[in-house]
Amino acid sequence: MAVVFTALFAVVASSGVALVVLGSVLSGRSDAPGAKLLATFAVVLGLGAVCSAVVGVWESSSNPTVTPLWTQLGLTGWALSTVPWFLFALVYTGRSDRIGRRTVAALYLPFAGLVMNFVWGFVGSGISGVANAIGSLVLLYTLALAAFGAVLVVQAARSYVHLSLREGVGLAAAPVLVVLALNSVTNLQQSATVLGPAVYAASLSVSTAALWAVLARDSVLDRVPAVETVGTREIIQETDDLVFVVDDRGTVVECNPRVVEILGVNRPEILGEPVTEGLGEGPGDLRTRETISLETTAGRRQYDPQVSELTHGDTELGAVLSLRDVTDRQLREQRLAVLNRVLRHNLRNKIDVIKSHAEVLRDDRPNQHVHTITETADEIRDLGYEARTIDRFLSESTVQEVDLVEVFETQYETVEPETDGLSVWVDHPETAVVTTDRAAVEAALKSALENAVSYASSTVEVVIEADGDGYAVLVSDDGSGIPEQELDSIDAGTETPLQHGTGLGLWQLKWAVTTVGGELSFETADGTTVRFTVPDVS
Structure with a gap:
């Protein structure tokens, strides 16, 4: 029997040494969140196992039937390791990033009960009941630390994409399995002496192997769940x-x-008070409001309120209110709306005046100057029409079933080729029906076709083909290609005095494709090919 005891405690000692070695390896990973705390846990648990094994061998050779002291040493080592384990779980999962000495001291304070338990155990039986009660309370406390830490790690493993559930369970195995084994030893000692050390050796060796296996992967400490929680x-x-x-x-x-910063109030003044005192309206009213006006440290500002319910099952717990400052956006939208309406109206009227006078001059004195005036006036008028078209599909989006073939044929009839004898080659299915914004699709096709017939030398090709759930439209011409400065402006997403286009055609194309949720590309190696997609949003 002594040989069996020695073999089992040799397994315990080997596992303890392996834990200490693991702790020394982890201590070198000072850059990884929680690495030093996990190292401390492994070292403390390992030293407790080694001490327990040494005493266990001594006890087995002297009197193996008495209540073993090795179990108390093993349990003490485990109990002391639960504090760094719990702190590791907090840091590793991002629940806390500031662990000070006072926090550590406070967590270890209940362990004074263990010292009292040992001292009073030798004083006499008169207070042995008190000592046992204190020991039980300390045991419950350490069980809570181990269990709560294990739950945090396993929960993080379930939600964090870079940590598998198996790895989370492997990390949590050591603090859980060891205490379960040690608490079973007392009962096992009464029935079969050898089962106690066997269970302890098995649980400790399995836990140690699991820790080594999990931590052998660098990703476990390099990519920690704390980034998700903290983020x-x-x-x-x-x-x-x-x-x-x-x-x-x-x-x-x-x-x-x-x-606190924007509303100019103190945090204690807000917490515990009805939200209506700060916002003037509750969550129910805010759901129906597009904007609300608030007095802030920067003056009165307009906010867009968003309300998200917080529920647990079918029970409503509350809500998250998010308010975004849209004052500048509203002013910009109002300026654009006013300028767009006034300029288009005035532009149309002024152009009509210019053309009427130009026509009188043409009748009286026909010359090239009059022709240039009339042609330029028509171009300015067309810009106004393009601006109106853009405004319509950007502000009045209507999603419906659209046949791209029918839209193409309708828009092609409105396009006037600038080259005599221009041939148009078309390849499309009988129908190409998608659910999308009709006005935006019409604008995109019109812009692409106008661009092609403007630059083509002799041929324009139009292809409508299936593309995923929707369709792709390709419009090609054999001309000199779109001017580079036009494409540079589109790629940059803005226009500057040194980088600008000559009209709204390509902008209309880009904004229309963006409105339908498609993708736009240009190929200018041999002529120009405009390709855009129209996804089905049904």
Whole structure:
């Protein structure tokens, strides 16, 4: 029997040494969040196992039937390791990033009960009941630390894309399996002496092997779940939006720093108060509002409120209120609307005046100057029409079933070729029906066709073909190609005095394709090929 005991405790000691070695390896990973805490856990648990094994061998050679001291040493080592394990779980999962000495001291304070338990155990039986009660409380406390840490790690493994559930369970195995084994030893000792060390050796060796296997992968410590938790928290903290969390009664329970900064209030003044006091309206009213006006440190500003319900099953817990400052956007939209309407109206009237006078001059004195005036006036008028078309599909989006072949044929009839004898080659199915924005598709096809007939030398090719759930439209010409400065402006997404186009045609094409959710590309190696896609949004 002594040989069996020695063999089992040799397994325990080997596992303890392996844990200490693992801890020394992890201690060199100071850059990884939680690595040093996990190293401390492994070293403390390993040293407890080694001490337990040494005492176990000694006890088995002297009197193996008495209540073993090795179990108490093993349990003490495990209990002391639960604090660094718990702290590792907090840091690794991003629940906390600031672990100070006071926190560590506070977590170890209940362990004074273990010392008292050992001391009072030798004083006498008169207070042995108190000692056992204190020991039980400390055991429950350490069980809570181990269990809570294990739950945090396993939950993080379930949600974090770079950590598998198997790896999370492997990390959590050591603090859980070891205590289950040690707490089973007392009962096992009463029935069969050798089962206690056997269970302890098995659980410790399995836990050690699991830790080594999991931590052998660099990704476990290189890509930690803390980035997900901290990132989610920082989104709320760093966003420029005003964010409130309210309960089901509309009382503010949390807010981000931006609220304090923008509204000019103290955080304690907001928490616990109805959200209506700060915003003037509750979550129910905010759901129906497009904008609300708030007095801020920068004056009165307009905000777009968004309300997201917080629920647990079928129970409504509260809501998250997010308010985005749209003052500048509203002013910009108003300026554009006014300028667009006034300029188009005035432009059309002024062009009519210019053309009428030019026609009188043409009748009296026909010459090239009059022709240039009339032609330029027509071009300016066309710009006004293009601006109106763009405004229509950008502001009045209507999604419906659209046959691209029918739209192409309709738009082609409105295009006037600038080259005599221009041939148009068409390849398309009988129908090409998609659910999309009709006005935007009409504008995109018209722009692509006008561009092709403007630059083509002799031939224009139009192809409509299936592309995923929708269709792709290709319009090619054999001309000199779109001027580089035109494409540069489109690629840059803006126009500057040194980089600008000559009209709205390509902008209309780009905005129309963007409106339908498609992709636009240009090929200018041999003539010009405009390709854009029209996805089906049904």
